[in-house]
Amino acid sequence: MSKYSDPYNSGAQDSLSAFLDNEATPADIEALLASDMQKLAQKVDSYHQIHQSVQPDSEQWIFDSGAFLNGLHDKLDAGIEDSNVLAFPKRNAMLNSVSPEPVMAEQTASSEPQVKPVRKHYWSGLAVAASVAFAVVLGGNVLLDSNDGVATPNFVANSNAQAEPLATASSADTIRLEDNERLQNYLRQHAQQASMTVGQGMIPMAKVVGYPQGNAQ
Amino acid sequence: MFANYEVPMQHETSSDEALVKRVQTGDKRAFDLLVLKYQHKVAALVSRYIQDKQEVLDVAQDSFIKAYRAIDSFRGESAFYTWLYRIAVNTAKNYLVSRSRRPPASDVELDNEEVHASYNELADGGSPDANLNRDRLETEIQAAIKDLPEELRGALTLREFDGLSYEDIAQVMDCPVGTVRSRIFRAREAVEKRIRPIFGGGE
Numbered sequence: 001m002s003k004y005s006d007p008y009n010s011g012a013q014d015s016l017s018a019f020l021d022n023e024a025t026p027a028d029i030e031a032l033l034a035s036d037m038q039k040l041a042q043k044v045d046s047y048h049q050i051h052q053s054v055q056p057d058s059e060q061w062i063f064d065s066g067a068f069l070n071g072l073h074d075k076l077d078a079g080i081e082d083s084n085v086l087a088f089p090k091r092n093a094m095l096n097s098v099s100p101e102p103v104m105a106e107q108t109a110s111s112e113p114q115v116k117p118v119r120k121h122y123w124s125g126l127a128v129a130a131s132v133a134f135a136v137v138l139g140g141n142v143l144l145d146s147n148d149g150v151a152t153p154n155f156v157a158n159s160n161a162q163a164e165p166l167a168t169a170s171s172a173d174t175i176r177l178e179d180n181e182r183l184q185n186y187l188r189q190h191a192q193q194a195s196m197t198v199g200q201g202m203i204p205m206a207k208v209v210g211y212p213q214g215n216a217q
Numbered sequence: 218m219f220a221n222y223e224v225p226m227q228h229e230t231s232s233d234e235a236l237v238k239r240v241q242t243g244d245k246r247a248f249d250l251l252v253l254k255y256q257h258k259v260a261a262l263v264s265r266y267i268q269d270k271q272e273v274l275d276v277a278q279d280s281f282i283k284a285y286r287a288i289d290s291f292r293g294e295s296a297f298y299t300w301l302y303r304i305a306v307n308t309a310k311n312y313l314v315s316r317s318r319r320p321p322a323s324d325v326e327l328d329n330e331e332v333h334a335s336y337n338e339l340a341d342g343g344s345p346d347a348n349l350n351r352d353r354l355e356t357e358i359q360a361a362i363k364d365l366p367e368e369l370r371g372a373l374t375l376r377e378f379d380g381l382s383y384e385d386i387a388q389v390m391d392c393p394v395g396t397v398r399s400r401i402f403r404a405r406e407a408v409e410k411r412i413r414p415i416f417g418g419g420e
Contacts, residue, residue: 014402020254021376023383023398024232029250033239037249044253046409053358054377061260062351063274068256069249072278076285 016043041066233297240288248288252281255298259305266309276312280305354415361411365404372400373408 015028016035024032032040044065052062233254239247260277267273284304291300362370368390375386383401387394 013406014398017402017405018383018398019232019250021383021401022232026235029232029235032250033244033246037246037253040250041253043409046412047405048257049354049412050358050362050405050408051377053355054362054374061257061264063257063260065253065256068274068278069252071274072252072281075278075282 013043016040017047020044020047037069038066041069234293237288237291237293237297240285241291248285251297255301256281258298259301262302262305263309266306266313272312276309277305279312280308283308350415354412357412357415358408361408362404365407369400369404369407372397373404376401 015024015031018024018028019032042065045062048065049062233251236247236251240251256277259280260273263276263280264270264273267276280301284301287304291297362373365373371390372386375381375389376383381389383394383397386397386401390397
């Protein structure tokens with residue numbers, strides 16, 4: 001079908017020309033409002049093409065104004081305000097919270113069904129992330145606490161042990177065999193858990209490293 | 218006709234003001250007229266921020282939607298296009314921010330195939346056929362303007378090249394404003410008649 005086979009309302013013809021030139025009168029506006037918008041859009045495209053041809057430096061933007069208008073109506077009817085919602089429904093949930101529009105835009109009731117599922121994705125994602133973080137922290141603590149039956153020295157134990165002779169040259173000579181085995185188990189455990197206990201494991205490691213292995217009796 | 222793309226209009230036109238008031242009272246057709254008037258300018262503006270042509274059209278549409286929803290807040294303290302210009306710039310910038318947080322848009326499902334198809338048909342810069350068509354169109358328009366009667370060509374040239382108002386053109390051409398208006402319209406119609414076949418139409 002020809003785009004230009006059906007001239008638009010003849011009464012509005014020079015009104016459109018004047019309107020695009022910012023020279024329209026109230027009568028022109030009335031005439032244009034009474035016209036078929038799609039046919040006006042065809043004329044706008046032609047006039048725009050002429051303008052672009054005589055302004056070679058202007059940015060070349062040519063598209064079907066009627067289709068643009070129809071698309072706009074479709075989005076308005078669907079309550080869609082941001083094309084991201086339509087094109088990228090999952091990702092847009094995060095974007096909404098990251099880059100709020102500076103332009104105040106009223107959300108109509110019709111837009112709610114479009115936006116709600118997106119927010120659902122957002123909160124469910126947060127819940128999954130929180131669960132994983134909790135599991136990692138809890139699992140880490142359990143691993144740290146597990147000692148396979150071997151009592152792991154800690155600050156409290158060490159401070160309590162101050163009543164006994166500590167790592168002096170004379171007391172080291174009297175370390176019993178079972179104590180030495182406990183120490184070696186402790187060192188092995190810490191070596192296995194080193195990747196998870198980098199910060200926390202350093203202090204007890206530094207303490208026990210002072211016990212001589214070869215002097216056990 | 219279409220004022221300079223480089224800067225927003227600095228003055229409010231009475232027709233824009235009248236249309237905005239109508240939109241504020243619920244007249245959607247009045248907003249359609251504003252869209253027809255400014256859509257190419259908004260698209261050109263958005264294209265300075267966004268490279269992808271289809272995304273430009275989407276963001277331009279979004280800009281108009283935001284303007285429509287916020288039209289009640291427009292108090293006429295600036296020109297309508299200045300206000301619309303700000304909305305379009307903000308929308309484009311926010312779109313860029315959002316785009317940087319997602320993977321390449323290879324899985325985009327186009328929401329407005331009609332617009333994109335027509336855009337590709339008319340303005341696909343990568344297509345040799347489209348380039349040829351555009352070159353032919355420009356050549357034909359230049360030839361049509363050259364063939365116009367002197368008074369029509371003069372009026373159209375003063376308007377399109379020099380951006381003069383009808384009143385200024387009337388002074389330059391020493392004729393009534395109504396005559397200027399008529400000459401510009403007739404000039405455009407004559408040129409448009411020449412380019413119809415290239416647009417794919419016909420009588």
